[in-house]
Amino acid sequence: MTTSEAVEVLPAPDQLERWLRSQHWFRGRGPVTCERATVLRDGDPTLVHVVLAGDGRRYQLLLGLRDELPERLVHARIGTAGDRAVYEAVYDPELTAALLDHFEESAEVDGLRFRGALPPRYTDAPVGRPFPGPQRNCSIVYGQRHVLKFFRVLEPGDNPELVLHDALHSVGDPHIAAPQGALESELDGVRTTFAVLHEFVPLGALGWPMATASVRDFLAGPGEDPQAAGGDFAAEARRLGLAVARVHADLRDSLGEQTAGPDDEVEFVGALHRRLDDALAWVPALAPFEAGLRARYDAVLEAGEPIRLQRVHGDLHLGQVLRSPHTWVLVDFEGEPHGGAAERVRPRPAAHDVATALRSLHYAASQLLVGADDVAGLLPRAAKWLARNRKAFCDGYVELSPEFRLDGALLAAVELDRAVLEVCHEQRFRPEWVVIPLSAIAEAVTGEPAWPV
Ligand SMILES: Nc1ncnc2c1ncn2[C@@H]1O[C@H](COP(=O)(O)OP(=O)(O)O)[C@@H](O)[C@H]1O
Numbered sequence: 001m002t003t004s005e006a007v008e009v010l011p012a013p014d015q016l017e018r019w020l021r022s023q024h025w026f027r028g029r030g031p032v033t034c035e036r037a038t039v040l041r042d043g044d045p046t047l048v049h050v051v052l053a054g055d056g057r058r059y060q061l062l063l064g065l066r067d068e069l070p071e072r073l074v075h076a077r078i079g080t081a082g083d084r085a086v087y088e089a090v091y092d093p094e095l096t097a098a099l100l101d102h103f104e105e106s107a108e109v110d111g112l113r114f115r116g117a118l119p120p121r122y123t124d125a126p127v128g129r130p131f132p133g134p135q136r137n138c139s140i141v142y143g144q145r146h147v148l149k150f151f152r153v154l155e156p157g158d159n160p161e162l163v164l165h166d167a168l169h170s171v172g173d174p175h176i177a178a179p180q181g182a183l184e185s186e187l188d189g190v191r192t193t194f195a196v197l198h199e200f201v202p203l204g205a206l207g208w209p210m211a212t213a214s215v216r217d218f219l220a221g222p223g224e225d226p227q228a229a230g231g232d233f234a235a236e237a238r239r240l241g242l243a244v245a246r247v248h249a250d251l252r253d254s255l256g257e258q259t260a261g262p263d264d265e266v267e268f269v270g271a272l273h274r275r276l277d278d279a280l281a282w283v284p285a286l287a288p289f290e291a292g293l294r295a296r297y298d299a300v301l302e303a304g305e306p307i308r309l310q311r312v313h314g315d316l317h318l319g320q321v322l323r324s325p326h327t328w329v330l331v332d333f334e335g336e337p338h339g340g341a342a343e344r345v346r347p348r349p350a351a352h353d354v355a356t357a358l359r360s361l362h363y364a365a366s367q368l369l370v371g372a373d374d375v376a377g378l379l380p381r382a383a384k385w386l387a388r389n390r391k392a393f394c395d396g397y398v399e400l401s402p403e404f405r406l407d408g409a410l411l412a413a414v415e416l417d418r419a420v421l422e423v424c425h426e427q428r429f430r431p432e433w434v435v436i437p438l439s440a441i442a443e444a445v446t447g448e449p450a451w452p453v
């Protein structure tokens with residue numbers, strides 16, 4: 001598309017930049033340029049796929065254009081191109097329908113390939129609406145049938161979300177949403193995943209609200225035994241452990257595993273230390289725990305246990321697991337979010353996902369303590385909830401993977417590494433929650449319950 005053609009479909013530069021800077025996923029600071037704009041549906045409304053470049057990153061947008069913007073789309077307005085209104089296309093069911101049509105037809109438009117494996121369409125076409133909850137990318141939900149997720153930030157190559165879903169699907173893993181297609185194109189001459197299409201998991205409940213409702217129920221009641229509380233979560237935690245172990249085994253079967261050599265082990269532990277260096281520079285509250293953390297990292301090398309490496313989920317927490325009526329389903333396999341594209345595809349110990357899931361149970365147990373009046377009274381019971389659910393998750397995991405070392409130096413170190421990353425994440429986005437991962441680090445290092453009372 002020539003510059004003059006792009007001008008006809010893009011909002012004025014100042015309008016576009018103002019809108020971009022109001023988006024939580026946009027991290028660019030310098031000027032933004034349009035790398036390509038592809039008309040996916042002509043007429044009124046028009047659908048345009050846009051790749052923008054700025055500050056060394058690529059962003060993907062879906063724009064709608066209309067001669068007149070109806071009231072119901074005013075909230076999605078970005079600006080104007082000529083005398084047409086430009087808005088976010090995901091809010092317009094006429095345009096989201098056009099995307100699904102492209103998948104059904106396995107269309108290719110100017111190098112954008114809609115690779116679809118959709119079941120035959122029912123008589124009623126599902127309406128595509130933006131996913132309402134918090135998210136990093138941009139997902140469109142089609143009725144109770146499909147989820148189409150556009151990655152906001154594009155990086156050249158196959159996205160792990162696609163690679164891991166395809167691998168797990170190929171061995172019949174029951175704990176994923178079945179892959180139904182992908183939008184691909186070339187970026188820097190490399191085949192790149194722009195979007196993934198998955199089966200919608202109907203009637204799914206997210207793990208985070210389930211677990212935190214259980215904690216709330218236990219803490220609100222008079223009892224001292226989480227097992228006796230009505231909202232006990234332990235059976236679910238055990239099933240989740242089983243599901244994660246199955247996903248790990250299926251990833252080993254489909255994509256292989258390897259034993260880390262001595263150099264890899266040194267590098268692995270070195271990376272833990274480097275992340276701590278960065279975190280210490282950013283969060284001084286970590287300083288009292290530095291020596292203890294480093295000792296636990298070095299214990300991995302001293303233990304001399306072989307480290308097996310494989311592809312893992314990478315960011316497994318209770319907000320990434322959906323309880324369907326049948327089983328737990330893991331979503332969002334984009335990989336370790338802290339770091340670049342290379343970090344996301346790096347084989348890791350299975351302990352990585354076990355550690356992040358255990359950290360998430362600690363978060364669930366602790367979040368009601370933040371700002372609570374009666375921390376001293378709540379703390380021992382939150383600890384009981386955590387101990388029970390941690391054990392249940394681990395029991396489930398080792399039931400399927402009995403060789404996994406729950407008491408090894410590796411799991412302890414990886415859990416602490418995740419907590420260090422969490423401290424940085426919270427410091428930046430939710431400072432009042434820093435206390436959650438910090439208390440876990442303090443307790444691991446000092447051996448004492450460490451919530452500030
Ligand atoms: N296949 C699916 N079926 C039903 N809901 C889903 C599915 N995939 C994702 N979700 C829901 O969408 C939310 C966001 O999905 P996710 O892949 O984590 O997107 P993001 O990367 O934008 O955060 C999830 O927390 C989950 O509630």
Ligand SMILES: O=P(O)(O)O[C@H]1O[C@H](CO)[C@@H](O[C@H]2O[C@H](CO)[C@@H](O)[C@H](O)[C@H]2O)[C@H](O)[C@H]1O
Binds near residue numbers: 317318359
């Ligand atoms: O946005 P993502 O889902 O990729 O994950 C990032 O944000 C998460 C939420 O802030 C963050 O998770 C942390 O908080 C969760 C509770 O909100 C808790 O369950 C997780 O254990 C904890 O790590 C995640 O670390 C970050 O990568």
